[in-house]
Amino acid sequence: MLSVRWRAVAASVAFGMLSGALSGCSSDEKDGDGHRKAADVRLKQPVKAPAPFDSRKGWQVTADWLPGMQPFPYAVSARSQTVAYLEREREGRESAYVLRARGAVGGKTRWTGKSWKAPALTGGQQPSAGPPGDAEPLTVPRVTLVSDGKREYFAVWAYGERAKDRLHETRDVVAVAFYKVRASGDAVAPISTATVPAPPEDPQVTAGESGLLIADPDGDDASSVDASSGRVTDVTDDIGPAGTADGDDAHPGGIPTASGLVASRGRGGFGLKHKWDSKKVTPPGVRAVYRKADVDINEGIYAGRPNGTIVDRAGRHLIAAWDPMDDDEADNAESLLAVHDTATGRVQATVKCPDGASFMTEEAEETAWQPPTHGVLSRNGRYLASGSLLFDLRSGKGRCVSLGEDAKTISLRSVMDDGTAYGVATSTSDNDVPVRVSAAEGKPHALPDSTRTPDQTAGSVGVFVHGGQDTARLTVLAPNNGS
Numbered sequence: 001m002l003s004v005r006w007r008a009v010a011a012s013v014a015f016g017m018l019s020g021a022l023s024g025c026s027s028d029e030k031d032g033d034g035h036r037k038a039a040d041v042r043l044k045q046p047v048k049a050p051a052p053f054d055s056r057k058g059w060q061v062t063a064d065w066l067p068g069m070q071p072f073p074y075a076v077s078a079r080s081q082t083v084a085y086l087e088r089e090r091e092g093r094e095s096a097y098v099l100r101a102r103g104a105v106g107g108k109t110r111w112t113g114k115s116w117k118a119p120a121l122t123g124g125q126q127p128s129a130g131p132p133g134d135a136e137p138l139t140v141p142r143v144t145l146v147s148d149g150k151r152e153y154f155a156v157w158a159y160g161e162r163a164k165d166r167l168h169e170t171r172d173v174v175a176v177a178f179y180k181v182r183a184s185g186d187a188v189a190p191i192s193t194a195t196v197p198a199p200p201e202d203p204q205v206t207a208g209e210s211g212l213l214i215a216d217p218d219g220d221d222a223s224s225v226d227a228s229s230g231r232v233t234d235v236t237d238d239i240g241p242a243g244t245a246d247g248d249d250a251h252p253g254g255i256p257t258a259s260g261l262v263a264s265r266g267r268g269g270f271g272l273k274h275k276w277d278s279k280k281v282t283p284p285g286v287r288a289v290y291r292k293a294d295v296d297i298n299e300g301i302y303a304g305r306p307n308g309t310i311v312d313r314a315g316r317h318l319i320a321a322w323d324p325m326d327d328d329e330a331d332n333a334e335s336l337l338a339v340h341d342t343a344t345g346r347v348q349a350t351v352k353c354p355d356g357a358s359f360m361t362e363e364a365e366e367t368a369w370q371p372p373t374h375g376v377l378s379r380n381g382r383y384l385a386s387g388s389l390l391f392d393l394r395s396g397k398g399r400c401v402s403l404g405e406d407a408k409t410i411s412l413r414s415v416m417d418d419g420t421a422y423g424v425a426t427s428t429s430d431n432d433v434p435v436r437v438s439a440a441e442g443k444p445h446a447l448p449d450s451t452r453t454p455d456q457t458a459g460s461v462g463v464f465v466h467g468g469q470d471t472a473r474l475t476v477l478a479p480n481n482g483s
Contacts, residue, residue, distance in 0.1 A: 039061055039087075041059040041060060041061055041102075041107045042059070042060070043056070043057070043058050043059060043060050043475070044060060045060060045473055045475070047452050047464050047466065047475050047477065048448075048450050048451055048452060049451070049452060049453075049454070049462060049464065049477055050422060050434075050436060050447060050451060050453060050454075050462075051480060052416070052420070052460065052462075052479060052480055053454070053461075053462040053477040053478070053479065053480055054477055054478045054479065054480040054481070055477060057477065057478040058107075058475060058476050058477035058478050059102070059106070059107030059475075059476050060473055060474065060475045060476070061085065061473070061474050062471045062472065062473050062474075063085075063471060063472045063473075063474075064471050065088045065091070066140065066471070066472045067139060067140065070138070070139060070140050071138075071140075071142070072085070072465045072472050072474055073085060073086040073097075073140055073141055073142055073143045073156075074086070074143055074463075074465070074474055075143040075144055075145040075154055076104070076145065076456045076458055076463055077145055077147070077152050077154075077181045077458070078377070078378075078379040078456075078457065078458040078459060079147070079149075079152060079379065080152065080181050080182060081103060081104040081105060081458045081459060081461065082101050082102070082103065082104060082110060082181055082182075082458075083101070083102050083103075083104050083458070083463060083474070083476055084099055084100065084101040084102075084143055084154045084179075084181075085099070085100060085143065085474060086098070086099055086100075086140075086141060086143060086156065087099075087100055089115050094117045094118060094119065094120050094162075095117070095118050096115045096116065096117050096118075097115070097116050097117075097118060097141055097156070098112055098113055098114075098115055098116070099112070099113035099116070099143065099154060099156055099179060100112050100113070101113075101154070101179075101181070101183070102476075104458040104459075104461045104463070104476055105461060105478065107476060110183075110184065111183045111184050111185055111186070111188050112185075112186050112187065112188065113156075113177075113179055113183075113187070113188050113189075113190065114187045114188060114189045114190070115187075116141075116156060116177050116190070118140075118141050118158040118160060118175065119158055119159070119160025119161055119162040119173055119175050119195075120160050120161050120162065120170070121139055121160055121161070122159075122160055122161045122172055124137060125137040125138070125139050125159070125160065138159060140158070141156055141157060141158035142156070142157055142158070142205075143155070143156055144157065144205075144207045144212070145181075145207065146178065146207050146208070146209070146210070146211055146212070146227050147209065147315060148209035148210065148257075148258050148316065149209075149315060149316055149381075151227075151228075152180075152181040152182070153178045153179060153180060153181060153191070153227045153228075154178070154179045154181055155176055155177070155178050155207065155211075155212055155227065156176065156177045156178075156179070156190075157174055157175065157176040157177075157205060157212065158174070158175055158176075159172070159173075159174050159198060159203060160172070160173065160175070161173065162175065162195065171197060171198075172197070172198040172200075173195050173196060173197055173198050174195075174196045174198050174203060174205065174214050175193075175194070175195045175196075176193065176194050176195075176196070176212060176225055177190035177192075177193045178190055178191050178192045178193070178211070178227040178228075178230070179191060191227070191228065192226075192227065192228065192229055192230030193230055194225045194230045194231075194232050196214050196223050196225060196232055197223075198214070199214070199215060199216035199220070199221040199222075200216065200221070202216065202217060203215070203216060204216065204217055206254070206255060206256070206313075207256075208254075208255045208256030208257055208262075208313070208342075209255075209256065209257045209258050209315075209316060209342065210224075210226055210227060210228075210256045210257055210258050211224060211225045211226045211227040211228075211256050212224070212225045212227075212256065213225075213235070213254055213255070213256050213261070215239065215254075220236065221236055222234070222235050222236045222238075222239050222254075223235060223236075224256050224261060235254070235261050235263075238254070238260075238261050238263050238273055239254045239261065239263040239264065239265075255310070255313050255318060255342060257272065257316075257342045257343065258343075259272060259275055259343060260272055260273055260274070260275065261273070262310075262318060262342050264309070264310050265306065267305055267306065268305045268306040268307065268308065268309070269306030269307065269308050270308060270309070270310050270318075270320065271345065272342070272343075272345065275343075275344075275345075276344060276345035277345070278306060278307075278308040278320070278345065279306055280345065281340060281344075281345035281346060281347060282307065282308070282322070282347075283322055283336060283338045283347050283350050284347075284350075285324060285336070286307060286308075286322045286323075286324055286336060287307060288306065288307055289304055289305060289306050289307060290304065290305045290306075290307060290323075307322055307323055308320050308321070308322050309321050309322075311337075312374055312375045312386045312387065313342070313374060313375055314374065314375030314376055314377050314384050314386060315377045315381070316341065316342050316343065317339050317340065317341065317342060317348065317375070317377075317384060317393075318339070318340050318342055319337060319338070319339055319340075319375060319384075319386050319389065320337070320338050320340055321335055321336070321337055322335070322336040322337070322338060323335070323336075324336050324352070334352045334353060334354055335352070335353050336350060336351075336352050337350065337351050337352075337353060337389055337398060337400070338350045339384060339391050339393065339398070348391075348393050348396065349384075349391040349392065349393050349395075349396045349397060349398050350396070350397075350398055351389065351391070351397070351398025351399060351400050352400070353388075353389075353400035353402065354400070354404065374386070375387075376412075376413065376414055376415055376456065377415070378415045378416055378417045378419070378457075379416075379417055379457070379458065379459040380417045381393070382394050382417070382419070383415045383416075383417075383419045383421070383439055384415070385412040385413075385414070385415040385421045385423075386412070387410075387411055387412065388400060388401050388402040388409065388410045388411065388412065389401070389412075390412060390415070390419075390421050390437055390439050390442065391439075392419060392439050399437070399439060399442030400442075401437050401442055401443070401444050403444065407425075408425035408426055408427045408430070408433065409425065409426050409427065410423060410424070410425050410426075410435060410437075410444055411423045411424055411425075411426060412437065413453065413454070413455050413456070414453070414454045414455060414456050414457045414462075414463075415439075415457070416457050416459075416460065417459060417460070419438060419439030419440060420436060420437070420438055420439075421436070421437045421438075421439070422434070422435070422436055422437075422453035422454055423435055423437075423453060424453065425444065425446070431449070433446050433447075433449070434446070434447040434448075434449070434451045434452065434453045435447060435453070436453070452464055452466060454477075460479035461476060461477065461478060461479065462476070462477045463475075463476050464476075464477065
């Protein structure tokens with residue numbers, strides 16, 4: 001789930017708002033065949049990466065145009081080993097952008113999209129004057145992968161204001177364009193587009209298997225957008241607010257799938273309408289509903305309330321938090337986290353996190369140039385990382401990699417086909433520490449402070465988003481065959 005506001009964390013070197021196109025490329029430059037000329041993608045700014053990646057071999061693009069503290073607009077298809085990102089074609093009230101897709105290996109351009117206009121910024125999207133860490137409005141479009149495991153699309157979307165025509169007033173909208181990941185050519189038209197009236201407060205955008213869900217945090221206004229057709233459907237009646245009474249630590253709204261919307265329910269529980277319900281797919285040792293003895297008014301728990309809360313998603317999987325509600329008081333201090341198949345609700349893996357250990361499956365803290373993350377899968381589909389959780393979907397076992405009380409919170413951002421996950425250990429009072437975790441061991445290991453961990457992986461290729469002196473960079477490194 002992504003918000004039109006995001007919490008920007010100070011980068012190592014701040015930068016101001018700069019003009020220009022992607023480094024090495026002007027929006028008006030053309031090659032001999034009349035195609036849009038590609039940027040110079042040679043690796044110029046080194047990245048000290050973990051051992052599996054070759055810090056000397058890869059490619060790199062920069063975004064001089066990106067305003068300070070805004071996330072780099074990109075997405076990765078690990079399945080097709082494609083990296084797509086936005087280039088700004090021109091600036092203005094309705095800025096125009098071009099989506100460029102490159103092969104993760106080598107960086108060769110596979111295709112470029114047709115110029116796409118983002119809605120004009122609303123009055124509320126002006127950057128705040130507050131210090132880094134304040135909630136900042138999203139002022140650039142985003143790129144999100146939509147995948148059901150077979151069909152894949154890159155969704156380019158932006159929040160802003162737009163009028164139907166010159167005879168109508170402007171209104172707040174979320175505009176979106178979907179492109180096939182396996183497209184080819186130059187100026188490729190999107191397979192579908194849509195303009196959706198934005199919910200009145202802080203719209204949340206969630207990518208799923210079939211498209212996007214656009215909803216407000218309380219579930220009072222929600223629409224799904226189908227990627228293949230651009231069809232917009234009002235799904236407000238199908239969802240509820242986040243599954244806890246106060247709405248904390250839960251995945252609001254739902255997850256679009258090929259069979260419908262997997263939705264959280266306001267009074268607890270979740271499911272896919274007319275297909276399956278969380279009360280029928282509880283993990284072993286968990287009760288489907290709370291009993292009278294479980295009542296805790298302060299926690300919003302009452303007899304008969306369904307157990308289970310969606311907290312994250314990745315591909316065709318969702319992660320749910322369950323209260324074991326065991327009679328053993330010691331076990332009551334644990335949370336059970338389970339991975340479920342979104343098509344059937346079937347439990348695929350579980351893990352218990354002890355009291356005091358933060359599993360933080362909700363979106364990880366953002367850093368400058370790097371947007372918030374959700375759960376991620378390895379390219380082979382075996383491993384799933386989400387916050388401080390690491391699951392092996394083949395064995396059905398999970399790891400809660402947090403070290404317990406007083407430990408920094410671990411946020412895993414990427415996972416490789418061998419089960420090695422990378423991320424950072426964060427705290428509010430100290431610098432982040434890069435970490436590596438093996439699914440076989442489950443213990444986090446601190447890496448040297450100068451190491452930059454991959455934000456995403458595409459098989460054995462690492463994708464890194466980072467800042468330089470005055471610009472944001474996206475670096476893709478080849479595997480280190482000598483490691």
